[in-house]
Amino acid sequence: MIYGSEALPRLTASEEQRYARHLALPDFDVVAQQKLKAAKVLVVGAGGLGSPLLLYLAAAGVGKIGIVDFDTIDLSNLQRQILYTPEDLGKSKAQTAAQRIRALNPHVEVQVYETALNADNALAIIAEYDLVADGTDNFPTRYLVNDACVLTGKINVYASIFRYEGQVSVFNFPLPDGKRGLNYRNLYPEPPPPGTIPSCAEGGVLGVLPGIIGSMQANEVIKVITGIGEPLVGKLFLFDAASMSTRSIKLMAQEAYPITSLRETSYYCTPSQLEVPSISVETLEKWRSIGHRFQLIDVRQPEEYARQNLGGLLIPLGELLDNLHKIDRQHPVVIHCQSGARSKEAILLLQRQMGWQHLFNLLMG
Incomplete structure (x- = not known):
């Protein structure tokens, strides 16, 4: 999809052996693997979703992975953030994640952004990549990522989790007519009003859920890069771990939500819920x-x-x-x-x- 007409990097003998199970797949040939090697993916958030997402993108052979995360590793993270161990407590998530995925696949280039994504740096950082995988856990950054992707013309592979439920979709996808597909604001034009969502840490999450949803998110990234399969464009995939049920909802909007400037969204919890x-x-x-x-x-x-x-x-x-x-x-x-x-x-x-x-x-x- 992204690299169809460009010169692609050759695979080394070691890479051909490493990705042999990819190359054995129907419709997944050397060119598809070369597209992965040429790809540059920015992962925003190295937490619950970011852990499986980063591991599987690195294992799949994505050529360059950027990691945006300012946070440090806390004991409460270990229930779901499988990149980290008790020995990592207090360390930088972004730096530790980079160390792990470099060890997993030395063919992958890793760029660390140990900073908070905001209106001052989002456009410059995102512009360096082909697509963004949004693994954030808060509304301000989620809307910021969406808007910056629209303004820079980048695909936004979105996922979110809450309690037992997860969502996945692909936003701002280039269409055959030259326009861009729907973006996150087509789904939720503005953040929910104060009082309608629980505190950002009190809702909880089943530890295995981000592993499931983050893997689905990685799958969408790989599909978008290689052009194999049908990505979740114009659709929202819903997963319920408690009932083990899934649904795919078609988004009905005809035109992408217009975004003309980058603005930061307020913190959407009520004052009593602010942590x-x-x-x-x-x-x-x-x-x-x-x-x-x-x-x-x-x-x-x-x-x-x-x-x-x-x-x-x-x-x-x-x-x-x-x-x-x-x-x-x-x-x-x-x-x-x-x-x-x-x-x-x-x-x-x-x-x-x-x-x-x-x-x-x-x-x-």
Whole structure:
């Protein structure tokens, strides 16, 4: 589909042996494998969906894989994020994932973006790839990925999971008439209103579900690249792990939802549902020791800071909104005070007023 008329890279003898089971498939010949080798796929999110997605794309022989994820590995991730082990706790997800898939297939080039995807960097990052596989778990990034794919003319292979259910589709696919197919906003033009969705971590997810849906997502990526089979264009595939049932819904819109500019979506939880992620001092020190990039902000008063501080940037709570330009949105931001109360208030303020994420409250106790 993507490389039909271009010169394709030759397979080495080692690659021909590695992908022998592909080459034995009906309709899957050397050219299909060469298309995979030529492909550049950006995976946004190296968590539950990203784990099987990255493993299977690397194993299949995708030539270049980009990984976007700013997060670190937490014990609660291990129930479903099969790329990681207890020895990886506190480490960068993106860097650890890259190490694993390089070990799985040394023929794959891996590019790591250890940053939060936002309106400032999304277009530039996505423009470097042929298609995007969206493995995010929040509405702001999901809409951002969709809109950036439309604006850069990239295919968006979408998947999402919640509790026992998963969804997969292929958006912004090039059509024979030169137009682009439907995008995520054809399905959900705007995020759900506050109060209609549960807290982003309280809903839970069956551990095996992202393995199933992430594998389906990888399957769609491979189909799109090789041109084999029929991708989920104009259709939404639904899977229910509890009842072991599936449905494929045809999307009825005739024209793609128009997108003319990139804008970041607000944080769509009610104020009472907004969460304040926290980290311990021990985790902070581990981040420092392994070189994990983050910004530390102290929201106390200057006299408190002068008596004792942790070396963070001083922005008193009352001056926070006047100093947003000083906050590094490319990396996690850790905010602290004396007791944790003012730092929690600062995070809630940035979530409610600015829709910002990737903020952590430092627990001093």
